[in-house]
Amino acid sequence: MQPFTAQVIEIISAIPAGKVMTYGQVAGAAGSPRAARQVVRILHSMSGKHGLPWHRVVNARGEIAIREEEGFFLQKMFLEGEGVEVTEDGLVNLARYQHHPS
Template identity: 65%
Template structure:
């Protein structure tokens, strides 16, 4: 595993239940602030293998950004199950649930 990938995996595993972070924030915490798309790739390919909390990662606007409706519904359900609330427009309220 490449060092950046290993660091992303570590960062993702530290996201506490009931909080979300953005793809860009994960990239910054892993040492490569411009690698948000790489974080997406890592989540897509390694979430199951490393039991990553993929559902706790949203875009910078607090939106669920997975490509299909079934996955969006699952992510929303998992976040709701952890106590994460959504605004009326479907975004996570980052002022409350964003992990710094």
């Protein structure tokens, strides 16, 4: 496992319940501000094995990024279950719910 990947996994694991981070934000915190898509890839392929709270990552506008219906719904349900308000369209209020690691 590469250092960047390990960083990303660590950062995402540390997002508290009821909070979200953006793909780009996670990439930046891991040291590569432009590697947002790589964060996507890591979540896509490794969230299962590592038990990552994948649902706590949204795009830069605060939207659920999954197009596929079942995944979208699942992420919405998980977030709402933690007290995060999600609109019908999958929008989360970043000003209110974004996590800023110290």
